[in-house]
Amino acid sequence: MAPSAADGHVWFGQPVVALPPIEAEDGTEALEIVAEAARDGGCERLAALLGGKALLASFLSTVFALSPFLRDCARRNPEALEALFDTPLDRRLESLFGDIEASSFVEGQSEGGMMKALRGFKAEAHFLIALARLAGAADTALTTRRLSRLADACVGAAVNYLLLDAHRAGKLTLPDPAHPANGSGWVLLAMGKLGADELNFSSDIDLIVLIDPQAPAIPEPYEAVDLFVRLTRRLVRILQDRTENGYVFRTDLRLRPDPGSTPLALPVEAALHYYESRGQNWERAAMIKARPIAGDLSAGAAFLKELQPYVWRKYLDYAAIADVHSIKRQIHAHKGHGEVAVKGHNVKLGRGGIREIEFFVQTQQLIAGGRFPALRGRQTVGMLKELAACGWIDAEACEALTRQYWFLRDVEHALQMVADEQTHTLPEDDEGLEQIARLLGFESADAFSDVFRQSLRLVEKHYAALFETAPQLSRGIGNLVFTGDVDDPGTLETLSELGFERPSDMCRVIRGWHYGRYRATQSAEARERLTELTPALLEAFGRTRRADEALLRFDAFLGGLPAGIQLFSLLQSNPALLEMLVSIMGAAPRLAAIITKRPHVFDGLLDPALLSELPDRAYLGERLEAFLAGAQLHEEILDRLRIFAAEQKFLIGIRLLTGAIDATRAGKAFSDLADLTVGAALDAVIANFAVRHGTVPGGKVAILGMGKLGSRELTAGSDIDLILLYDHAPDAEQSDGEKPLAPSEYFARLTQRLIAAVSAPTAEGVLYELDLRLRPSGNKGPVATQIEAFGRYQRQDAWTWEHMALTRARAVAGDAELRAAVEAEVAAILATPRERGAVFAKAVEMRALLEEEKPPRDLWDLKLVPGGLIDLEFIAQAAVLAGCCEEGTVSTATVDVLVRLSPGFCAPQPRQELVDAHQLYTMLTQTTRLCLEGGFDPEEAPPGFADLLLRQTDLPELTVLAAHVEETAARVRGHFEKLLGAVG
Structure with missing residues (x-):
C-alpha cells in the first residue's frame, strides 16, 4: 500500500516537522486561499488534502500564514504541490535543475521566452527548497547547497542561451554548439556565498565576468570586450529584471577589479595584471571563495590557478599583515557591552553575527593558507574544521561556531522567506518577531530571543578568544618611557612602529599627562592608572591609521575632564569601552568634539543595557520624564532638556556607530527625541x-513637524523644520492674564519664546536650530498660524512645492485634540484631486531649478547629486500628491512612500531599486552627519571612518562603494526621468 500524504512521506520522504500552532483563523484563511487556487487549477488531490485534517495540511496552513511569499507561490502555482503526489520533492528538484539546463537549447527560444522559463523554474525550485527546510526534510547546509545549485543552473542556462544566440548571429564561432560554453572564452566566476555554495534564500549573486580573447570561439579578439560587455548586460537583464513573472537572481558585478573604471567583462590578462600589480588584500580574501560556475569553465579554472600565488602567499610581508589586521578591525568584538537587542538586530553584520564567523575564517586562511593547503577551501564550516585540525582553534570553538553558524543562517533564511526580501534584520515589532520565531519552530518570541541571545554571546566569546589566541603577527610593544625632559630614542622608535608620524610631538603631549597638566591627571593615583593604561591606549590609537590625530583628540578630551581616576580604571578593566572611545577618536571627529566639550555625555556609555535597548519613543519618553523630575524653574527645565538631548543624541549615535541600530532606526530615534524634547520645551x-x-x-497649540522631522529621518546634526498652529474660541478677544494680549499677538509672542527657548545659545548649548520658513507665506508670514487660516492658505494660495513639503508633515507636539485636527486637515489637503501631469511637471521644474542654483559638491553630496536624495524625495512627494500610491498605512517617511508606489505608476523592479537607493543614501548620510563636521571627502576623512562606511555597506573598498553610489544615482535619475519627466 502506498504511503499516505497525510504525514508528508510521499512529498518529503519523511514526516513533516510540526511547527508551533498559530491562530486557527489565520491558518484557515491562508489555507483557503491556496485551496481555492488548487480547485481552480484542477489540482484535486491538493484541494482534498488542504480541506482535511492531516498533519501535512496543518503544517502547510502554518507555513502559509507565517510566510505570505510562500503562500502566494502556492496560490500562483498549485501544480508545484500537486506534482509532489507523483514525484517526491528531492526528485522533483533534480528534474527542475535538468529543465533549467535544457531551457537554453529550446528551438526558436526568444529572449523573452527564456526569461519567462527561467523565472517559472526558479520560482518553483525556490518554493520547494523552502518547504523542504521548514518541513525538516533538509538541513540548512543542504538548503544553501540547493539554492547555490539553483543559481548555478540559472546562470549557466542564460549564458548558454546567449552564446548560442551570438553563434547564430555570426558574432561567435562555437567549437561545439551542443556544449556552447566550451572554448567560448566567456568566464563567469561566482564570488561570496554563491562561490562557497552557501547562498541565502533571497541573496544577490556576486559575479566577476572575464574574457579570454584567444578562445577558439572568438573570431575577432579586438572586438571581444565590446561583444561580451553587451552579452553581460543582456545576462544581467535576463537574470534580474522584474517582470510579471518575477525575477531570477539580483546580480552584482561590483567585485570585479576597479569597478568604477573597468568594463563589465574584463580580459583575463588585464585582470591578472591588476591583481598582481594593484590587488588589495580584501580582494585576496574575496578570491578565496571564487568558483567558475558558467561559461568557459576550463578557462575559469586556469585563471584561478594562475592567481593562486597572489591569493596564497607562502610568506607574508609586514604590509600584508597590517592589511589583514585592518580586515579584522572591520568587525568589532564588542566584549563587555552586555546584551544586544534582539529586535532590529542584524543577523549578518551585527554583534555575534554571521560575518564575525566568516571574517575570522577568511583572515586565518589568508595568514596560513600559503603554508597549509588544507586551509584553501571555500566553505566556512569546512574551514572551521580544518582550522581545528591544524591547531589554530580548539575543538570546542569549532563545534560551537559551526552550530551557531547554521543556526544564524537558519534565522537569516526565515527572515527572507517571509516576503522574499534581501533582509538580514530581525523585526522591531512583537508580531514580526513572533512570526520569525514560529517559522523557526519556537513556541514564542521570548523562547527564540533567549536562544538567539545565547547564540550571539557564544559567537562573540569565541570570536574575541580566537583573536586573542591566534598566533601573534607583530613584535611585542617596545620602550614607552615618558619621564624627564628628553625624548627616549627607544620610545620614539616604538611610537613610529605603532603608527605615529610625529613621535616627538606625541611624547611631549603624553609627558604633559604624566606631569599633571590637566585636572584629570593631577592626583598621583590618576597618573598611576593612566601610566598602566598608556600602552593599550597607544596600541589602539595606532590601529586607527591616523594615530596622531586620534591621540590629540583624546588629549583634548582629557583636558575637559573634571577627574580621571574613575575613567582610567574603567577603561583599564573594560577593553571594549576603550576600543569604543578610540573608535570615536579615530573615526568620528564630530563625536570626539562633543565628548571633548561635554565629557558628561560619556557617562551614558557606562550603562550595560545601552546596546540592548532600542531607543524608541517609549524608551526615550521614560528617561526624559525621569530626567525632568523635580525640576521646577523654567530655566532649569530648559537646561535639563538641553543636557538630555545632547546626551541622547550622542548615545543614539554610538548605537549607530557600533551597529546596534541601523540608519533608519537612528533617524526614527533622533526624530522621537526631537518630538519629546521640543514638546517638553513647548509645555514649559x-x-x-x-x-x-x-x-x-x-x-x-500644536507643532507641525516638516522636512526630516516630519518624515522621521533626522540625522545627528539636523536642524528642525516646523510650523506652529493654534486655535481658540471664536469669541476670544484677549488672554486673561495680568498683561492681556489679543490672540494673534499672544500666539506670535509665545512662538518667539519657544524659538528662543529651543534655539538660543546657552552654557548647556542649543537644543535645536529651528527653521520656520515652511510656514504659510514663508518668512513674510506670521510665525504662528491659526489652523483655519492655514487650511485656507493651503487650499487657495499654496504652491505645488508647498503641497509637496506637506506630504512629510506630521503633528509632533502640543494639544492632542488640535494635533488630531491638524492631521485631518493635512490629510484632506493632500487628498484633493490634482492633475497628475501638472504635478509631475512642477516637480521636474523645481528639481531643475535646484540643480542650477545648488549644484552638488561631488559624488558624495548625496542630497543634491543627480539621482540623489532630492530625486527620491520628489518622486515620493509627487506620487502622494498625484495619487500614485497603493492604499495602506499612511506614512510620511520617504522610504515607506516608495514601498507603496502603485504598480501602474512604478513597476516592481524600479520601485525596489528606489527603496534600495534610499536605504543606501540614508545609511551614508546618517553615518557622515554623525561622525564628520563637514561632508565626506575620501582624501581627508579618517581611515577609521572609511572602515565604518565599508562595514555598514558590506563592501570591501571605497572605490567599490563609490562605483556603487555612482551606479545607484544613475539608476535613480533614470527612474526619475521616466516617472516624472526629464530634468531641465
Missing part, C-alpha cells in the same frame, strides 16, 4: 508665558 514655555499673560479662552 506655555506654562511660563501664562504666568504673566494668562491663557486665551479655548486656546490650543
Whole structure:
C-alpha cells in the first residue's frame, strides 16, 4: 500500500516537522486561499488534502500564514504541490535543475521566452527548497547547497542561451554548439556565498565576468570586450529584471577589479595584471571563495590557478599583515557591552553575527593558507574544521561556531522567506518577531530571543578568544618611557612602529599627562592608572591609521575632564569601552568634539543595557520624564532638556556607530527625541508665558513637524523644520492674564519664546536650530498660524512645492485634540484631486531649478547629486500628491512612500531599486552627519571612518562603494526621468 500524504512521506520522504500552532483563523484563511487556487487549477488531490485534517495540511496552513511569499507561490502555482503526489520533492528538484539546463537549447527560444522559463523554474525550485527546510526534510547546509545549485543552473542556462544566440548571429564561432560554453572564452566566476555554495534564500549573486580573447570561439579578439560587455548586460537583464513573472537572481558585478573604471567583462590578462600589480588584500580574501560556475569553465579554472600565488602567499610581508589586521578591525568584538537587542538586530553584520564567523575564517586562511593547503577551501564550516585540525582553534570553538553558524543562517533564511526580501534584520515589532520565531519552530518570541541571545554571546566569546589566541603577527610593544625632559630614542622608535608620524610631538603631549597638566591627571593615583593604561591606549590609537590625530583628540578630551581616576580604571578593566572611545577618536571627529566639550555625555556609555535597548519613543519618553523630575524653574527645565538631548543624541549615535541600530532606526530615534524634547520645551514655555499673560479662552497649540522631522529621518546634526498652529474660541478677544494680549499677538509672542527657548545659545548649548520658513507665506508670514487660516492658505494660495513639503508633515507636539485636527486637515489637503501631469511637471521644474542654483559638491553630496536624495524625495512627494500610491498605512517617511508606489505608476523592479537607493543614501548620510563636521571627502576623512562606511555597506573598498553610489544615482535619475519627466 502506498504511503499516505497525510504525514508528508510521499512529498518529503519523511514526516513533516510540526511547527508551533498559530491562530486557527489565520491558518484557515491562508489555507483557503491556496485551496481555492488548487480547485481552480484542477489540482484535486491538493484541494482534498488542504480541506482535511492531516498533519501535512496543518503544517502547510502554518507555513502559509507565517510566510505570505510562500503562500502566494502556492496560490500562483498549485501544480508545484500537486506534482509532489507523483514525484517526491528531492526528485522533483533534480528534474527542475535538468529543465533549467535544457531551457537554453529550446528551438526558436526568444529572449523573452527564456526569461519567462527561467523565472517559472526558479520560482518553483525556490518554493520547494523552502518547504523542504521548514518541513525538516533538509538541513540548512543542504538548503544553501540547493539554492547555490539553483543559481548555478540559472546562470549557466542564460549564458548558454546567449552564446548560442551570438553563434547564430555570426558574432561567435562555437567549437561545439551542443556544449556552447566550451572554448567560448566567456568566464563567469561566482564570488561570496554563491562561490562557497552557501547562498541565502533571497541573496544577490556576486559575479566577476572575464574574457579570454584567444578562445577558439572568438573570431575577432579586438572586438571581444565590446561583444561580451553587451552579452553581460543582456545576462544581467535576463537574470534580474522584474517582470510579471518575477525575477531570477539580483546580480552584482561590483567585485570585479576597479569597478568604477573597468568594463563589465574584463580580459583575463588585464585582470591578472591588476591583481598582481594593484590587488588589495580584501580582494585576496574575496578570491578565496571564487568558483567558475558558467561559461568557459576550463578557462575559469586556469585563471584561478594562475592567481593562486597572489591569493596564497607562502610568506607574508609586514604590509600584508597590517592589511589583514585592518580586515579584522572591520568587525568589532564588542566584549563587555552586555546584551544586544534582539529586535532590529542584524543577523549578518551585527554583534555575534554571521560575518564575525566568516571574517575570522577568511583572515586565518589568508595568514596560513600559503603554508597549509588544507586551509584553501571555500566553505566556512569546512574551514572551521580544518582550522581545528591544524591547531589554530580548539575543538570546542569549532563545534560551537559551526552550530551557531547554521543556526544564524537558519534565522537569516526565515527572515527572507517571509516576503522574499534581501533582509538580514530581525523585526522591531512583537508580531514580526513572533512570526520569525514560529517559522523557526519556537513556541514564542521570548523562547527564540533567549536562544538567539545565547547564540550571539557564544559567537562573540569565541570570536574575541580566537583573536586573542591566534598566533601573534607583530613584535611585542617596545620602550614607552615618558619621564624627564628628553625624548627616549627607544620610545620614539616604538611610537613610529605603532603608527605615529610625529613621535616627538606625541611624547611631549603624553609627558604633559604624566606631569599633571590637566585636572584629570593631577592626583598621583590618576597618573598611576593612566601610566598602566598608556600602552593599550597607544596600541589602539595606532590601529586607527591616523594615530596622531586620534591621540590629540583624546588629549583634548582629557583636558575637559573634571577627574580621571574613575575613567582610567574603567577603561583599564573594560577593553571594549576603550576600543569604543578610540573608535570615536579615530573615526568620528564630530563625536570626539562633543565628548571633548561635554565629557558628561560619556557617562551614558557606562550603562550595560545601552546596546540592548532600542531607543524608541517609549524608551526615550521614560528617561526624559525621569530626567525632568523635580525640576521646577523654567530655566532649569530648559537646561535639563538641553543636557538630555545632547546626551541622547550622542548615545543614539554610538548605537549607530557600533551597529546596534541601523540608519533608519537612528533617524526614527533622533526624530522621537526631537518630538519629546521640543514638546517638553513647548509645555514649559506655555506654562511660563501664562504666568504673566494668562491663557486665551479655548486656546490650543500644536507643532507641525516638516522636512526630516516630519518624515522621521533626522540625522545627528539636523536642524528642525516646523510650523506652529493654534486655535481658540471664536469669541476670544484677549488672554486673561495680568498683561492681556489679543490672540494673534499672544500666539506670535509665545512662538518667539519657544524659538528662543529651543534655539538660543546657552552654557548647556542649543537644543535645536529651528527653521520656520515652511510656514504659510514663508518668512513674510506670521510665525504662528491659526489652523483655519492655514487650511485656507493651503487650499487657495499654496504652491505645488508647498503641497509637496506637506506630504512629510506630521503633528509632533502640543494639544492632542488640535494635533488630531491638524492631521485631518493635512490629510484632506493632500487628498484633493490634482492633475497628475501638472504635478509631475512642477516637480521636474523645481528639481531643475535646484540643480542650477545648488549644484552638488561631488559624488558624495548625496542630497543634491543627480539621482540623489532630492530625486527620491520628489518622486515620493509627487506620487502622494498625484495619487500614485497603493492604499495602506499612511506614512510620511520617504522610504515607506516608495514601498507603496502603485504598480501602474512604478513597476516592481524600479520601485525596489528606489527603496534600495534610499536605504543606501540614508545609511551614508546618517553615518557622515554623525561622525564628520563637514561632508565626506575620501582624501581627508579618517581611515577609521572609511572602515565604518565599508562595514555598514558590506563592501570591501571605497572605490567599490563609490562605483556603487555612482551606479545607484544613475539608476535613480533614470527612474526619475521616466516617472516624472526629464530634468531641465
